[in-house]
Amino acid sequence: MTTGNSPSGSLQPDPTPQPLDQLAELGDAQSRALVLRAKVLTYADLRQGVALLAGLLASKCEQGSRVASWAAKGELTCLLPLAAARAGMIHVPINPLLKHGQVAHILRDSGACLLMATPARLKSLEEGDIPPNCEVIAEDDVSGLASAAGQSLGPSDRDPDELAAILYTSGSTGAPKGVMLSHANLWLGAVSVAHYLGMEADDVTLAVLPLSFDYGQNQLLSTWYAGGCVVPLDYLFPKDVVKACAKHAVTTLAAVPPLWVQLTEVEWPEEAVASMRRMTNSGGALTEDLVADLRAMFPEAQLFPMYGLTEAFRSTYLDPALVNTHPTSMGRAIPFAEILVIDDEGDPARAGEEGELVHCGPLVAQGYWQDQDRTAERFKPAPPSSSYGGVAVWSGDRVKRDQDGLLYFVGRRDAMIKSAGNRISPQEIESAALATGLVAEAVAFGVADAKLGHAIHVVSRPDGEGAIEELEKQLKRQLSRELPNFMQPHVYHWRDTMPLNPNGKIDRTALKKELGA
Known part of the structure; x- marks a missing residue:
């Protein structure tokens, strides 16, 4: 096995995957597991909440079904990854920033039997967005329904190779595609990160990334593997x-x-x-x-x-x-x-x-x-x-x-730019632009050009104030010193703010569409 150099020394992480819902069982019962706006959940509360939510899911859908969530960070979205896994179902977290058309695609593509979402988001859905076999529950009603169902599921013995989640990623072309992750994928990801970060039971993680994002979901899972506390923040x-x-x-x-x-x-x-x-x-x-x-x-x-x-x-x-x-x-x-x-x-x-x-x-x-x-x-x-x-x-x-x-x-x-017969890395141009200290952010693209194949376009956000014309002159001058002629941008674009995608990254797809790249 090839591993990284762990900050915690020579101790190697346990490579034996477990059912994902077992993460709820690892922390000290009285220790904080989740700090929400209105309340704090201990690990004992986490176990009870996962058990009840898993019981509700079991009363609604068959094992192997897909259950979707479309809500901001809260008790539902934090507990559902473990509860769905315990109930033998597949969690489909939907980024709360997505619009109704994207949500409709994910619901149809995944074949979700259940959607749990905030009332405001449900109101934004249009006729035909929800598949006929998909039941809808408002987030505010979930806790009451789980308590009323009165069915608690204990820790499972799921096969770690079973599918546990489908995370939809927005590609540069086409509709979002669902990445299939098993219990083992998610469990070992939590173990790996907790290990090389050297996380401990007294750690407090501020979860600012979307929980529909693999990096964001691991904020929860790796912290709980270490027995620590998560503070979700939108x-x-x-x-x-x-x-x-x-x-x-x-x-x-x-x-x-x-x-x-x-x-x-x-x-x-x-x-x-x-x-x-x-x-x-x-x-x-x-x-x-x-x-x-x-x-x-x-x-x-x-x-x-x-x-x-x-x-x-x-x-x-x-x-x-x-x-x-x-x-x-x-x-x-x-x-x-x-x-x-x-x-x-x-x-x-x-x-x-x-x-x-x-x-x-x-x-x-x-x-x-x-x-x-x-x-x-x-x-x-x-x-x-x-x-x-x-x-x-x-x-x-x-x-x-x-x-x-x-x-x-x-x-x-x-994403390589092919200009005048040269293969050019956009990141090399971006790094050179950022190194000048004149721009805070920069994105490079190749835009179709009859003579060059690709013309090099750079979209930048200034680092400070001043006339754009003078700033562009300085940037051109410095890049001419740092990059070869064939890598010099042909067109410069300036933005006060860069568009961001739902995961908080610069939205290269939106910029490319805007520039016709």
């Missing part, structure tokens, strides 16, 4: 995150780069910083400037840059001890992951040679729900050099591994 402004960190003495904060940028632009009082032990990043690379800002703001906290994809949950993390010396590295494989770099001939790439990142091992998902064609494109036999074998996720991401075994992101294969 924030409106970055300052809301800061206030919550101070109020709850938060020790663990996970975010994506756009949120980290926003958080570095607001004031952090000492009481919000003092308790912080670790910060984790995924969903995009951190820039060197952002790493420097976070290290300066949280000098006592560990920073964990990470890389993942929903099809395999999480693949790599960078040891915090290496962040200052290797700030742009993706790090090495996490526990239970084997990460290979395969060249275009299908052989292991040499150090410094670019290849495709291939993820092997028990974190690999079971494919896309009812989509054999797209499953076959991404889930393929592991390379002969794999120690695991079986099915691997071929990520489509281009990476390099240095002489020390550290991985570096190059770009997505299907």
Whole structure:
């Protein structure tokens, strides 16, 4: 097994997966498990809540059925992943920011037998959005119905290979596709992350990421595996995150780069910083400037840059001890992951040679729900050099591994810009733009061009105030010094704010559509 270097020493995590609902049974009964707006749930409360909710599900649907949730972070959305697993059902969490058309697609595609949602969201649905065999329950009614049903299900003995969840991901093209995750996938993901983060029972995790996002759901699962406490937060402004960190003495904060940028632009009082032990990043690379800002703001906290994809949950993390010396590295494989770099001939790439990142091992998902064609494109036999074998996720991401075994992101294969016969990584242009200090955020695209194949367009958000014309001149001047001629942007676009997708990442799809890319 290829594992990462754990901050907790030589102790190896237990590779034996359990039924996912067993996570409710791990913490001390009197310890806090979940801090909600109106109440606090201990682990004893968590066990009772999971048991009752599982009983309600069992009274509504058959085992193997899909049950969907469409609500903000609260008791229902936090307990349902475990309750559905206990009832032998498959949880389909729907991002609360999605609109009725996207929700209708997910309900139809998953064949959900039950939708639990907030009343306001249910009112937004139109005729025909809810499939005829899908029962609807308002979130406010769930607790009362569960108590009235009076059926409590004890800890299960589910086969860890059973399907436990379908997470729908928004691709760059086509309708969202559902990634199938087993009990084992989710359990081992929780074990792996809790282990390499060195989480303990006294940890407090502020859950700001969507629970429909694999990174967001792991906030719950890894914390509960460690016996810690989760504080769910749906924030409106970055300052809301800061206030919550101070109020709850938060020790663990996970975010994506756009949120980290926003958080570095607001004031952090000492009481919000003092308790912080670790910060984790995924969903995009951190820039060197952002790493420097976070290290300066949280000098006592560990920073964990990470890389993942929903099809395999999480693949790599960078040891915090290496962040200052290797700030742009993706790090090495996490526990239970084997990460290979395969060249275009299908052989292991040499150090410094670019290849495709291939993820092997028990974190690999079971494919896309009812989509054999797209499953076959991404889930393929592991390379002969794999120690695991079986099915691997071929990520489509281009990476390099240095002489020390550290991985570096190059770009997505299907996002590479092909201009004047050159294959160009958008991220290389973006990194160069950010390194100038003139822009806070930058996204590069290739836009179809009759002469060049692709013309290079860059969309940026200024870092500070000043005339855009002068700023653009300075940016062009600095990029001309840092990038070769064939990588120089042809067109510059400026935005006061960048569009974000429901997972909080820069919405590249929206920008590409706007630019005709």
